[in-house]
Amino acid sequence: MAKVIELLTRLDIDALADNQLAEGRVDSLRRYLKTDLGALEDFAKMETLNAALQVLRPAIYSDHALRDTVERLLRRRAA
Amino acid sequence: MQNQISTAELNDCLPALHRFALQLTRNQDRACDLVQDSVERALRKAHLFDGSNLRSWLFTICRRVFLNQIRSEKARGVAVDMDDAPQSRLASAQTQEQTMHFNDVVDAFHELPLNDRVILSLVVIEGMKYEEAAEMLDVPVGTVRSRLSRARNRLMTMIEGENEEEVGTKLAAVV
Numbered sequence: 411m412a413k414v415i416e417l418l419t420r421l422d423i424d425a426l427a428d429n430q431l432a433e434g435r436v437d438s439l440r441r442y443l444k445t446d447l448g449a450l451e452d453f454a455k456m457e458t459l460n461a462a463l464q465v466l467r468p469a470i471y472s473d474h475a476l477r478d479t480v481e482r483l484l485r486r487r488a489a
Numbered sequence: 490m491q492n493q494i495s496t497a498e499l500n501d502c503l504p505a506l507h508r509f510a511l512q513l514t515r516n517q518d519r520a521c522d523l524v525q526d527s528v529e530r531a532l533r534k535a536h537l538f539d540g541s542n543l544r545s546w547l548f549t550i551c552r553r554v555f556l557n558q559i560r561s562e563k564a565r566g567v568a569v570d571m572d573d574a575p576q577s578r579l580a581s582a583q584t585q586e587q588t589m590h591f592n593d594v595v596d597a598f599h600e601l602p603l604n605d606r607v608i609l610s611l612v613v614i615e616g617m618k619y620e621e622a623a624e625m626l627d628v629p630v631g632t633v634r635s636r637l638s639r640a641r642n643r644l645m646t647m648i649e650g651e652n653e654e655e656v657g658t659k660l661a662a663v664v
Binding site: 420421424425428429430454455456457458459460461462463464465466467469470471473475476479480483484486487 | 595603614
C-alpha cells in the first residue's frame, strides 16, 4: 500500500503564523516544527513579525498613501 | 454588550504571548511576569475586547504593559541587588535598543513597494482571510499567499540588513 507523504511548504508556515492554515494541516505542521529547528525559527520569526506589525499599526498608517489605499479597498468591499 | 474571553482561547494564545514577552524583555523571569500582568489586565478589561482577534488584542496589551513598566522603571530607577547591578545596566541599554528597533521595523516597512505594504496591511494588520484579500484585489488566493511571502521576505531582509552587525537573533531584537 502506498505511503502518503504530506508536503509542507514555507507558505504553510506563513499561514500558520497568520492563523489561516487549514485545520487539518495545523497538527501535522506543529508536529513537523518540533522536528525541524530551522522551520521552527522561521515560524517564530513570522509570528513575531506579525505581532510587531500589529502593535505598530498607528506608525505604519502614518503612511498616507498606504492608509488611503487600504481605506479605499475596505470601502469598496463594504459597498 | 460585554464580551467574554474563553479560557480555552486564552490558553491557546499563551505560548505565543510568552514568546512575544520574551522578545520584549529578553529575560525569562520578566517575560513570565509580563505575561501574568498582561493576562490579568486583559481579564480586567474583558468588556473592552471587541471579540474579533484575541491574540492581537493580547499582544497590544502586552506591549502597553511593557512600555508602562519601562516608563515607571525610568522614573523611579530599578531596585536591584548589588550583584545584579551590571545586568540591570545592560537591561536598560537593551530597552533603548528595542525602542530603536521599533523604528527600524516601521522605517523598513515604509521602504517596501506599495503593493507589498498593502498586502501585509490587509492580511496581517486588518486580519483579513487570504480569500477575502484575493477577492478584494481581484487575484487568485495563491497569488495573495505568494505576494505575502515575498513581501515578508523583503521586509525581513531589510530589517536584518539594518541590524546585521548586531549579535543575536535579529527579529528577537526588533520587538
